[in-house]
Amino acid sequence: xxxxxxxxxxxxxxxxxxxxxxxxxxxxxxxxxxxxxxxxxxxxxxxxxxxxxxxxxxxxxxxxxxxxxxxxxxxxxxxxxxxxxxxxxxxxxxxxxxxxxxxxxxxxxxxxxxxxxxxxxxxxxxxxxxxxxxxxxxxxxxxxxxxxxxxxxxxxxxxxxxxxxxxxxxxxxxxxxxxxxxxxxxxxxxxxxxxxxxxxxxxxxxxxxxxxxxxxxxxxxxxxxxxxxxxxxxxxxxxxxxxxxxxxxxxxxxxxxxxxxxxxxxxxxxxxxxxxxxxxxxxxxxxxxx
Amino acid sequence: xxxxxxxxxxxxxxxxxxxxxxxxxxxxxxxxxxxxxxxxxxxxxxxxxxxxxxxxxxxxxxxxxxxxxxxxxxxxxxxxxxxxxxxxxxxxxxxxxxxxxxxxxxxxxxxxxxxxxxxxxxxxxxxxxxxxxxxxxxxxxxxxxxxxxxxxxxxxxxxxx
Numbered sequence: 001x002x003x004x005x006x007x008x009x010x011x012x013x014x015x016x017x018x019x020x021x022x023x024x025x026x027x028x029x030x031x032x033x034x035x036x037x038x039x040x041x042x043x044x045x046x047x048x049x050x051x052x053x054x055x056x057x058x059x060x061x062x063x064x065x066x067x068x069x070x071x072x073x074x075x076x077x078x079x080x081x082x083x084x085x086x087x088x089x090x091x092x093x094x095x096x097x098x099x100x101x102x103x104x105x106x107x108x109x110x111x112x113x114x115x116x117x118x119x120x121x122x123x124x125x126x127x128x129x130x131x132x133x134x135x136x137x138x139x140x141x142x143x144x145x146x147x148x149x150x151x152x153x154x155x156x157x158x159x160x161x162x163x164x165x166x167x168x169x170x171x172x173x174x175x176x177x178x179x180x181x182x183x184x185x186x187x188x189x190x191x192x193x194x195x196x197x198x199x200x201x202x203x204x205x206x207x208x209x210x211x212x213x214x215x216x217x218x219x220x221x222x223x224x225x226x227x228x229x230x231x232x233x234x235x236x237x238x239x240x241x242x243x244x245x246x247x248x249x250x251x252x253x254x255x256x257x258x259x260x261x262x263x264x265x266x267x268x269x270x271x272x273x274x275x276x277x278x279x280x281x282x283x284x285x286x287x288x289x290x
Numbered sequence: 291x292x293x294x295x296x297x298x299x300x301x302x303x304x305x306x307x308x309x310x311x312x313x314x315x316x317x318x319x320x321x322x323x324x325x326x327x328x329x330x331x332x333x334x335x336x337x338x339x340x341x342x343x344x345x346x347x348x349x350x351x352x353x354x355x356x357x358x359x360x361x362x363x364x365x366x367x368x369x370x371x372x373x374x375x376x377x378x379x380x381x382x383x384x385x386x387x388x389x390x391x392x393x394x395x396x397x398x399x400x401x402x403x404x405x406x407x408x409x410x411x412x413x414x415x416x417x418x419x420x421x422x423x424x425x426x427x428x429x430x431x432x433x434x435x436x437x438x439x440x441x442x443x444x445x446x447x448x449x450x451x
Contacts, residue, residue: 049409067333
């Protein structure tokens with residue numbers, strides 16, 4: 001029921017067209033009976049908006065045909081992924097460096113193993129000298145005729161074969177040096193002692209007379225050629241020791257280098273005819289003295 | 291809803307939805323984008339939307355998208371309070387329709403939507419409640435409050451005149 005307390009709400013509902021026909025008539029009667037409310041009633045009715053002639057600019061874009069075209073738009077295919085994503089991570093670049101370092105380490109290790117193998121090969125020539133030791137004994141004993149065993153001639157032949165073999169001069173040198181060293185060793189002393197005093201002297205002091213072949217082999221690489229006389233050769237003791245020590249070190253090193261160069265086939269010459277071996281990026285100079 | 295029925299909806303409701311949104315947003319390009327988005331959504335779901343509820347569906351979708359758009363661009367809205375007196379002085383020469391327009395723009399988007407849905411489209415409190423996610427009582431109260439604000443605003447202008 002419309003009264004003085006709630007007429008404003010009724011007026012709003014009247015404006016909103018939320019009242020039935022009877023209710024609308026009731027409101028209109030209230031306003032007629034209360035002229036003071038007429039102004040309020042009119043002001044509320046004025047607040048209503050009336051539809052304007054506003055049209056959507058282009059309805060064709062809303063039609064089904066256009067919307068069907070919109071359905072043809074591509075959407076992102078998330079199943080397609082970049083296959084080499086791992087390479088894009090920053091950490092992987094560090095990994096590459098690591099692999100490079102590990103390869104470098106592996107290469108240097110391989111080089112060391114190779115060097116060790118070559119050294120061992122070099123050492124194998126002296127270690128095969130139990131034969132040469134006998135040879136020394138035999139060769140030493142031959143001129144004295146004090147060790148006339150059956151094995152002497154054959155060992156001498158071996159020595160001759162070794163000396164005259166087709167090995168290079170360096171190998172011969174190594175053998176000769178070892179002969180000298182063996183001569184210096186007192187191992188053969190007891191054997192010689194029992195034979196003759198002269199032999200003992202020979203064994204203990206290498207400056208004494210040696211056989212021509214042994215001396216020739218031993219002094220082959222000495223700076224000054226040893227005086228070779230048919231009967232006996234007198235060699236200065238200090239010269240032999242010095243030369244043998246020097247030539248042993250040089251010979252080993254030289255043998256190693258030669259081995260290296262021979263096996264790698266990389267011995268090259270610079271413009272000023274200096275020989276060197278190219279191992280990876282290292283140029284190892286090689287003395288071309290003979 | 292068939293394709294033909296969908297096209298009928300375009301013919302019948304596109305203008306009404308556009309008018310409702312444009313009155314709220316005041317920017318024709320934005321209003322057109324909202325309307326187009328609403329129809330795109332209805333086309334995607336046209337198999338599920340019935341022709342009887344298509345109008346309410348369109349208004350609901352358009353209203354929600356408009357509210358989202360307004361929220362996203364809220365920081366762009368500038369209230370020109372300093373020129374209020376200037377506006378009133380200019381309004382001396384304006385008609386009641388112009389006053390109503392200005393009064394409407396003083397309201398919140400929800401209040402504007404309630405008034406426009408009621409006056410433009412003639413929706414009942416219940417139907418407006420479904421579009422704006424309110425119940426009928428809330429729509430009634432909010433709508434009357436919005437009209438009171440407009441009335442007071444216009445009353446101030448009339449007193450100044």
